[in-house]
Amino acid sequence: MRFTKKDILDIHSLDPEEIALILDTAMGMKEISQRPVKKVPTLRGKTIVLFFQEPSTRTKLSFEIAAKRLSADSVAIAKAGSSMAKGETLIDTVKNLEAMRPDVIVMRHGSSGAAYLVANRVDCSVINAGDGIHAHPSQALLDMMSVREKKGRLSGLKLAMIGDIAHSRVARSDIAGFSKMGAQVWVCAPRTMIPAGIQALGCTVASTMEACVADADVIMMLRIQKERMNDILFPTEREYAGWFGLNRDRVALAKKDVTIMHPGPMNRGVEISSDVADAGYSMILDQVTNGVALRMALYYLVAGGSRHADTD
Amino acid sequence: MRTLIKGARVLDPGKLDGNKTVLISGQTIEAVLDPSDSVPGNAADLRVVDADGLVLVPGLMDIHVHLREPGHEYKETIATGAAAAARGGFTAVCAMPNTVPVNDNAQVTRFILEKAGIAKAARVYPVGAVTRGSAGTRLAEIRDMQLAGIVAVSDDGRPVENAQLMRRALEYCDGLSLPVFVHAEDLSLVNGGAMNEGPAATFHGIPGIPNAAEAVMVARDILLSRLTGARVHFCHISCEESIDLIRNAKLQGVRVTCETAPHYFTLIDEDVKGYDTRFKMNPPLRSEKDRQAVIQGLVDGTIDVIASDHAPHSREEKDLEFDRAAFGIVGLETALPLSLKLVQDKWLPLDELIMKMAKHPARILGINNDIRPGNPADLSLIDLEDKGVIDPERFVSKSRNTPFTGMAVQGTAVATMVNGTFVFERRPAQ
Numbered sequence: 001m002r003f004t005k006k007d008i009l010d011i012h013s014l015d016p017e018e019i020a021l022i023l024d025t026a027m028g029m030k031e032i033s034q035r036p037v038k039k040v041p042t043l044r045g046k047t048i049v050l051f052f053q054e055p056s057t058r059t060k061l062s063f064e065i066a067a068k069r070l071s072a073d074s075v076a077i078a079k080a081g082s083s084m085a086k087g088e089t090l091i092d093t094v095k096n097l098e099a100m101r102p103d104v105i106v107m108r109h110g111s112s113g114a115a116y117l118v119a120n121r122v123d124c125s126v127i128n129a130g131d132g133i134h135a136h137p138s139q140a141l142l143d144m145m146s147v148r149e150k151k152g153r154l155s156g157l158k159l160a161m162i163g164d165i166a167h168s169r170v171a172r173s174d175i176a177g178f179s180k181m182g183a184q185v186w187v188c189a190p191r192t193m194i195p196a197g198i199q200a201l202g203c204t205v206a207s208t209m210e211a212c213v214a215d216a217d218v219i220m221m222l223r224i225q226k227e228r229m230n231d232i233l234f235p236t237e238r239e240y241a242g243w244f245g246l247n248r249d250r251v252a253l254a255k256k257d258v259t260i261m262h263p264g265p266m267n268r269g270v271e272i273s274s275d276v277a278d279a280g281y282s283m284i285l286d287q288v289t290n291g292v293a294l295r296m297a298l299y300y301l302v303a304g305g306s307r308h309a310d311t312d
Numbered sequence: 313m314r315t316l317i318k319g320a321r322v323l324d325p326g327k328l329d330g331n332k333t334v335l336i337s338g339q340t341i342e343a344v345l346d347p348s349d350s351v352p353g354n355a356a357d358l359r360v361v362d363a364d365g366l367v368l369v370p371g372l373m374d375i376h377v378h379l380r381e382p383g384h385e386y387k388e389t390i391a392t393g394a395a396a397a398a399r400g401g402f403t404a405v406c407a408m409p410n411t412v413p414v415n416d417n418a419q420v421t422r423f424i425l426e427k428a429g430i431a432k433a434a435r436v437y438p439v440g441a442v443t444r445g446s447a448g449t450r451l452a453e454i455r456d457m458q459l460a461g462i463v464a465v466s467d468d469g470r471p472v473e474n475a476q477l478m479r480r481a482l483e484y485c486d487g488l489s490l491p492v493f494v495h496a497e498d499l500s501l502v503n504g505g506a507m508n509e510g511p512a513a514t515f516h517g518i519p520g521i522p523n524a525a526e527a528v529m530v531a532r533d534i535l536l537s538r539l540t541g542a543r544v545h546f547c548h549i550s551c552e553e554s555i556d557l558i559r560n561a562k563l564q565g566v567r568v569t570c571e572t573a574p575h576y577f578t579l580i581d582e583d584v585k586g587y588d589t590r591f592k593m594n595p596p597l598r599s600e601k602d603r604q605a606v607i608q609g610l611v612d613g614t615i616d617v618i619a620s621d622h623a624p625h626s627r628e629e630k631d632l633e634f635d636r637a638a639f640g641i642v643g644l645e646t647a648l649p650l651s652l653k654l655v656q657d658k659w660l661p662l663d664e665l666i667m668k669m670a671k672h673p674a675r676i677l678g679i680n681n682d683i684r685p686g687n688p689a690d691l692s693l694i695d696l697e698d699k700g701v702i703d704p705e706r707f708v709s710k711s712r713n714t715p716f717t718g719m720a721v722q723g724t725a726v727a728t729m730v731n732g733t734f735v736f737e738r739r740p741a742q
Contacts, residue, residue, distance in 0.1 A: 012515075090633060111633030112517035113587030120586075132635065134517030172517060196520065197511025231503075 003301040007119040007126040010135035011176040019181060022297055023145045029300070030293035032069055043072035046303050049097055050076040051107040052129070053114075058264060058288065059129050059139070063106050066295035072103075072303070090114060091121055098122045103303045107131075112169075125302040133167050139263055140173035142294040144181060146287050147218055150259050155182030160212045160254070161203070162188055162244055163222025163271055164233065166195040170263045171222055175201045188212040189244060192233040209244050216254040220261040221246050221271045237270045247273045251281070259283050313338070313357055315732065318347065320363035320693065324370055324683040325663040325671055334368060336689040339732040343685055363693055366726060369666045370681040371403025371690030373673035374644060376468070376493070376547055376571060376619035379405070379436065382423060383412025388624040388710045390424060394433035396622075396644040396709035398736035401725025403690040404435035405622075405644070406493075406677070409446065410469040416441035416452040418460035425461050433735045434728070435690070437463040437677065439493060442481045448473050451481060458488055463677045466493035468547060471529055473499065479536050486542035491676055493545050496529035496554065497595070506635045508581040508596040516587065518634060521596050527553035534561040537568055545676055546570035548621050550595040552605035559614040569676055571617035573643060574650035577606045579715060589630045589637035590715045593623065607659055616672040618665075620647040624711030638713075645707050646716050652696065652723035662696075693727040695738075700724060 001021055005014070014022075032040055048067045052060050060076065067074035077097075090109070097105060104125045107115055112132030119126040130136040148154050159178050165171045165187050175185050179202025187198065188206040199205060206212035213219055224240060234240045251258060260272075260282045268274045277284065315336040322332035322344065333345040335352075343352065351358065379393035388396075390407070397405045407424060409415035415424060421438045428436035440462035441452045446469065454465055465485055471494075472478040485492050502525045507513045509520025530546055534557060537544040549555060549570045561568050575593065580600050584591040591597060609615040623640025630637050651669060654660045660668075670692070674681040681690060702719045704712040728736040 089628070089631070091631060109633070111635045113634045116587050117633060132517050133519075166514075169517060172514075195514040196509055197514045200511045201515065 008137050008298055009115050009119055009128045011137050011140050011173045016180050022141055023148060025301060026145050026294040026297035029296035033292055038069050039071060041071045042304055043070040043299060046072040046103040048072045048074040048104045049102040050074055051105050052078060053109045056108055062291040063295050066292050070296055070299055094118045094122055098124060127298055130169055133169050135173050136169040137173050138295055138298060139170050140177040142287060142291045143174055144177050145294050146283055146290045157183040157217040158215060159183050159185045159218045160216040161220045164193040165189055165198055166193045168222050175203045186212045190234055210253055213250050213254050216258055218259045219254060224267055224271050241270050245271055246276050251276055315359045316351060317361045317363050317368055320366045320368040322368045323663060323666060325667045327682055336732050339688060341685055341687050341689050344683060367694045367696060369692050370670045370683055372401050372669045372692045373404045374402045374620050375406040375673045377405040377407055377622040379407045380624060387626055390427040390436060391431040392710045394428060394431040394436055397434035398728045399708045400644040401648045401692045401728055402434050403728055403730045404437060406437045406439050408468045409439050409441040414441050414446050416444050418456045421457045421460040421462055435730055439464045439466050442467045442472055446470060455488055458490060464491045464493050468495045471495050471497045482536055482540045482542035491543050491545050493547050494533050495547050496526050498525050498528050501525035507584055508598050510581055510599055512581040512584060523551035523553050526551055526595055530554040530557050534566055534568060537566050543567045548573050548595060550576045551598050551602045555605050555609040555614055569616045571619040572606050572615050573619060573621045574647050577603055578650050587634040589634055590713055592637055592639055593641050594639035611659055618651050618668045620644055624709055625713045630713050642709050642711050642714050646702055648725055649721035649723050656722060689729055689732040691729040692725055695726045696723045698724045
């Protein structure tokens with residue numbers, strides 16, 4: 001199978017075969033990261049621009065390391081130093097970037113749909129590294145990769161997702177991705193964090209935390225964003241932790257071999273207790289490791305093309 | 313100079329409907345004749361307009377338009393907006409006061425009327441601000457503006473958030489017999505939303521605007537109308553809850569009227585695809601259930617008026633991230649064809665549609681626009697059969713921000729007469 005998409009904008013626009021191809025490719029890339037010399041010449045001569053208009057540490061670093069491991073040249077521009085801070089429009093900024101002939105633009109932006117806006121205007125590939133509360137496809141793909149690696153499959157698994165679904169691009173992308181691959185996705189949170197019509201993305205809204213995690217193969221905890229406190233979503237972190245925090249008692253309701261995930265950064269003692277976060281069934285750090293391999297796969301598929309498949 | 317319009321079906325809802333000949337002398341209607349009647353007076357200075365197969369109606373009035381001048385002339389000017397109105401079949405528009413500076417004093421009102429006088433297109437009726445700068449803190453000098461020529465007041469673009477101030481505004485304007493046009497929006501419920509709250513917004517990750525953001529303010533101002541006995545006109549009603557509230561208020565005898573815009577009975581939130589900002593307006597496109605409720609409100613008379621909420625914006629203000637793009641679409645040159653679809657789909661008879669686009673707007677403003685001798689000759693000539701496709705490149709308006717590009721429509725204005733003069737005439741085909 002050839003990968004023909006120019007851009008990776010969201011999970012919705014990928015079909016299950018494409019998702020499987022990305023995950024398979026990422027598994028191959030993971031091997032590279034385990035070598036003593038973690039570098040292959042696959043994307044030598046390619047230029048990747050990391051265009052991050054929102055703060056990011058891990059995602060940006062992950063994309064940057066992934067580019068280096070494939071020998072691509074990567075350049076990062078941040079909001080503070082960019083001409084957007086001087087009032088230039090997004091389209092003007094990326095048209096300028098495009099004029100320097102990059103092969104891939106990796107972008108993060110605070111507005112939902114920003115990656116669509118850019119992808120429609122540039123000829124190079126665009127990888128969405130998070131747009132507003134819309135999508136974060138590379139995160140969802142690395143989550144699927146990690147779960148598939150651990151459980152051997154995605155189809156038929158029960159994924160319980162707890163937290164602020166309404167304001168989470170990770171949640172939207174994970175719901176779409178896991179459900180496309182045949183998993184059952186359950187979500188729960190205070191009603192203030194469940195957006196209208198979320199079921200249409202492919203999930204069931206559980207009435208209680210207990211029902212949500214019962215017999216779950218995977219529990220994914222979303223970060224409670226302290227800056228959302230002004231949105232009147234919940235009264236205190238203390239009350240939230242009591243109602244929807246993941247602790248040992250709740251983990252015990254899930255399957256014995258349950259895997260616990262968190263897209264990070266964690267608020268220990270709020271959405272997840274420290275003992276659960278550090279326990280053996282957590283694969284939070286595996287997610288980070290797989291993130292590099294997954295992003296290498298995305299670069300390879302959009303910029304390397306399958307014509308390189310035989311030579312490397 | 314006299315003009316004779318003959319051959320048309322003359323439709324003045326509730327007054328006239330039939331093949332009549334209308335004689336216009338100078339600025340006024342001189343006579344409405346049967347086809348067989350002889351034309352009185354000297355035939356030498358008579359221009360005869362053959363309107364066979366067309367419908368002649370009282371001048372259409374769009375009571376909700378943003379002309380952007382003064383201040384935002386790059387989006388629209390009074391001249392281009394009034395010309396776009398004439399092109400769309402409107403003989404008059406109400407110009408909302410959210411210009412820069414705001415029309416909150418008689419000087420700005422006089423400026424608008426002066427520009428409109430030069431434009432020689434549709435009439436422009438200025439709407440004054442309720443509060444100074446539309447800032448919602450102190451009443452504007454409303455009587456002074458009325459003396460200068462405003463026909464209504466509104467803080468359109470934003471709500472009057474303070475209920476006590478709104479109460480006083482209603483009472484004050486009641487004494488001046490000025491209608492208050494209400495932009496019903498609870499900003500705390502909008503909370504940064506950019507499209508209708510619902511599955512489509514959730515899918516796109518766009519913060520939603522719930523129906524209640526509109527309806528709670530509709531409810532408040534119905535109660536304030538009951539309290540004060542003053543008239544309230546609700547602008548751009550978009551959702552079922554508001555329509556239910558207004559229907560009920562009317563049954564109770566509360567003095568409320570309301571308008572909707574063509575996009576609310578034509579499109580829904582599911583039509584917003586690929587973050588296309590041409591579909592972004594406030595209030596937002598709602599659900600199919602709301603669209604049906606708007607049509608029902610038009611059918612049962614709850615909704616009195618169709619107004620375009622013509623909101624021109626430059627390309628630069630729309631070619632942006634969805635949440636940063638400006639709210640609003642142009643409407644003057646699409647309102648009539650889109651509304652005629654209600655007639656083609658048999659939701660409304662033509663006379664009811666003309667009521668909502670000509671007679672009710674006039675009644676709300678206290679203007680008599682009957683087609684009768686002595687009245688100003690403000691008339692719209694419509695071709696119900698003309699088939700076309702909406703093409704923004706042909707708009708007279710300065711702006712092109714419409715979601716209706718490429719839509720097939722039937723029916724269009726072919727001539728617009730203001731004060732006895734044609735301000736728009738379609739070139740004869742071929």
